[in-house]
Every structure is written in C-alpha cells, then in structure tokens.
Amino acid sequence: MTRTNYSKEEIILPAKGWFIILSLIVGLLLNLLPINESLLILRPDFVALVLLFWGTYQPQRVGMSVAFVMGLLMDVVNSSMFGQHALAYSVLIFIVLLLRRRIHVFGLLKQAPQIGLLLLFTQSIMLLTELLKRADFPGWHYFLASFTGMLLWPLISLLLKMSHSSKYDPNAL
Amino acid sequence: METTPQFFRHGPSSLVRLAFFIQLSLVLMVVDTHFKYLYEVRQAITVALYPVQSFAYLPITISNLADDLFIAQNLADENARFKQRHLIDSGKLQQFSALVIENEHLRKLLEATPRNKSKTIMAEIRSVPRDPFNLTIILDKGLQNGVQNGQVIVDNLGVIGQITRTYPWSSEATLINDKDYSVPVQILRNGLRSVASGTGKYKTLELNYMANNVDIQEGDQLVTSGIGGVYPSGLPVALVSKIKRDVSSTFAYIICTTIAGADRNKQVLILSPQFRPESLTDSADIYLEDKESEKNDAH
Numbered sequence: 001m002t003r004t005n006y007s008k009e010e011i012i013l014p015a016k017g018w019f020i021i022l023s024l025i026v027g028l029l030l031n032l033l034p035i036n037e038s039l040l041i042l043r044p045d046f047v048a049l050v051l052l053f054w055g056t057y058q059p060q061r062v063g064m065s066v067a068f069v070m071g072l073l074m075d076v077v078n079s080s081m082f083g084q085h086a087l088a089y090s091v092l093i094f095i096v097l098l099l100r101r102r103i104h105v106f107g108l109l110k111q112a113p114q115i116g117l118l119l120l121f122t123q124s125i126m127l128l129t130e131l132l133k134r135a136d137f138p139g140w141h142y143f144l145a146s147f148t149g150m151l152l153w154p155l156i157s158l159l160l161k162m163s164h165s166s167k168y169d170p171n172a173l
Numbered sequence: 174m175e176t177t178p179q180f181f182r183h184g185p186s187s188l189v190r191l192a193f194f195i196q197l198s199l200v201l202m203v204v205d206t207h208f209k210y211l212y213e214v215r216q217a218i219t220v221a222l223y224p225v226q227s228f229a230y231l232p233i234t235i236s237n238l239a240d241d242l243f244i245a246q247n248l249a250d251e252n253a254r255f256k257q258r259h260l261i262d263s264g265k266l267q268q269f270s271a272l273v274i275e276n277e278h279l280r281k282l283l284e285a286t287p288r289n290k291s292k293t294i295m296a297e298i299r300s301v302p303r304d305p306f307n308l309t310i311i312l313d314k315g316l317q318n319g320v321q322n323g324q325v326i327v328d329n330l331g332v333i334g335q336i337t338r339t340y341p342w343s344s345e346a347t348l349i350n351d352k353d354y355s356v357p358v359q360i361l362r363n364g365l366r367s368v369a370s371g372t373g374k375y376k377t378l379e380l381n382y383m384a385n386n387v388d389i390q391e392g393d394q395l396v397t398s399g400i401g402g403v404y405p406s407g408l409p410v411a412l413v414s415k416i417k418r419d420v421s422s423t424f425a426y427i428i429c430t431t432i433a434g435a436d437r438n439k440q441v442l443i444l445s446p447q448f449r450p451e452s453l454t455d456s457a458d459i460y461l462e463d464k465e466s467e468k469n470d471a472h
Binding site: 025028029030031032033034035040041063064065068071072073077078079081082083084086087090091094097098113127129130133134136138139142 | 187190191194195197198199200201202204205206211214215220221222223226228229230232233299300301302304305306307309332338345352353373423
C-alpha cells in the first residue's frame, strides 16, 4: 500500500518545486520564532525535519546540495560557525538517502523512532563540532530537541503529504 | 554545486558528494573561526534573509500591537505607575545632575580627562539562537541605525553584552557569560578591580586570579571599572554569589551571577563606547611618538 502511495507522489510532486522551497522557508521561519528560554530547549530543528521529509519522499529534488545550502543559511541566522549546520545536514541527508527505502516500509508512527535517531545523530555531529571548538558539554537536556522532533514527525509529514496532494496552505504549518 | 534533478543517484556518486560536502564544510568552519574572510558572505545572507527574519518576528509585533490597543485598563494603571516612577526618578536625576557638575569641577581641578557622554540607541531582541552553545542575541538595529561593533548592551538593571557582528538592519550581541568573554569590573564596596570572565553557563561569571585573602564577600556588587575604554564605568554587572577559599590553591574560587538578563527583557539599550577604538590607537600612536622623540632628545 505504501508503495503505491509512494509512486503516486513521485508523479505528482515534481511540478511543485516552489512548494519545497516554501516548506523549507517555513521551516527556517519556525526555527527563528522568538520564544523564551525554557521552550527553546524543546524546540526541534524544523529545517532538519523538512529536509528529512523531502529526503525520504523526493530525493531527486532535495539532495545533499540543498541540505548544504540550508545548513549555511541556518548557520547565518543562528550565528553559529559557518559550515556547522551544513555539515550536519549534508551527512543527515546522505544517511536518509541510504535508508529511505527502509523508512518507506513503515507507517508514519513507526517512522518516528527512526527519524528521532537520525535527529539525535545530527545533534551529535553539531555537539562534536562544538566540543572540538571549545569543549563544554551543555548537559543531556540538549538532546531533548530530538525527542520533540520525533514526536512532531508524524504531524509534519502528514501536513507536507496532505499539502501536495491537495491545495493546502503551508503557512498553517 | 549541482542542483539539477538527477534521476539515478546511488552508489559511489552520493559518497563522493558526501566527501565533497564534508570537506567543504570543514574548510568553511576553519576559515570562519580563524580568519575573517566570510564576514561579507554572512552579511549578504543576512540581508537576503531579512524578510524571513522579520516575518518570524511578526507574532510578537502583532501581540504587542494587540496589547497596546485592547488593554486600556492596563494603560491607565501603567500610566499611573510610570508617573510615580517618573517623579521618583526625576528627584534622583536632580541630585544626579548636581553631582555631574560637581564631578566635572573636581575633575577640572585634578586635571583629569573629562568623562565622555555616551549616546544610546534603543533596540529590541529579535531572536535567540536555538542551541545552547551560542550565547548571543540578535537585535533589530544595525549599521543603518548607527550600531557599531564593540558597543555595549545594557538593560534597566545592568550590562547584558557587547555587539560582535553588525549587519545593515540587524546586529548580533554576545552575552557577558560567553566563555570567550571578559568584563573589567570593580567591587562597588571597596573599589577593588578585577576581570569577570564568562563561564558559558547560564547567568554565571567568575573572577579569576584573585588572591585567597582578598576582601570580597558574598553579595558584593560588581560594576564596570571603565578600564580598557570599552565599557563606560559604573554599570552594574553581577553579584558575587559564591566564594570558596581553598588554602591549598593560590587563588580564591569566586562565582558571580549576572544582574541583567537577556531572557527577561525585550528592549535593550545600545551604548556608544566611551572612546572609539580609533582614538585609542591614536593615543597609543601619540604615546609611541612621544617615547621616540624623548629617545631622540636623549641622543
């Protein structure tokens, strides 16, 4: 069943390149929303989630180059080291390209733990680069963002899927 | 970089791509941390992303507007409070202006250099980076509003940080508890000078290299000493929260908690530095010239 869905999407989607760009911009926007300190720890990386979605369902459109460019944009708006997010995102997309056929087999809910692991891996890369720069472990709560990301995955992928099968306003994300 | 759709992408090609991107990002990271070449690139991307950034800020703007429009009751209350506050403050200010004049006279008598008056710019916090490594905040005022690198950020309680990157319409400030950051301070009670360094932890600073028997108590207030010329003197910085005097070590372990906080306020003030860096180098040049002329005279 998932297979047929998948092939259907493959045919529908390529026409909507603007939608991919829009969703990435919305992801960036959600990453930029000014929120207070306690919620900041829980905020998942929306750009990584959107990239993950397109990486699994539209690997022809969103590959490592798109991930790299989005990473550079994230580095600038997040005022982190230039290339840090770029590195993490391109490695993430590489792994997704390897695993995407496996991920397709599962339903949205069962995909979530796998996505959570990938997000954890991305965060570890980011942590590693920071530790190389000026070692100071921020505490285990740093990884909480991956878990909220995991919980949000079914919702986000449902929204993104819905929106490219019908006319859906992606701004409502 | 190739962004055109590619229909068959597997095997070695994606590995090669990965290797390329990893190398590229490593090079970028090294260049960014050790050299200043990427500043313009950063600036260009920030300008390009300015609409997105301001759009993300929209909810706050709207809620501010809604607050202003609909809560008339609060406005009356607030007005009353501000009037009271204004009375108290103006009373204090009268005293202050008398003190300023007195201070000027005394300084003239002592032939000390006059204190420069600092100009201020009001700014709002746009966003806070999403990981705990970056102790920075993004402000909504930039080069266009006269913000410059090195300017000091304060709120109504004390020092928050310093401008470290400027873009046309926004700027980035590093908080004082950043690990690479230090502030020249003075203990308000006895005028003892030291340097407070960031620890990278939330609202925490430490005083390094203070002798074990130093006259410092818990609860002492630290203010900027004005040494170095970056910070105007007398701005509150932190309160001493913990002192451990270990006989076996030469120095006392002193931890302080910052008074101001970027997490509490939306509005901050950007202060112009007392001396501009140029004038500092100028005075250094003059000093060197004097030295040389003295040498020449001796010869």
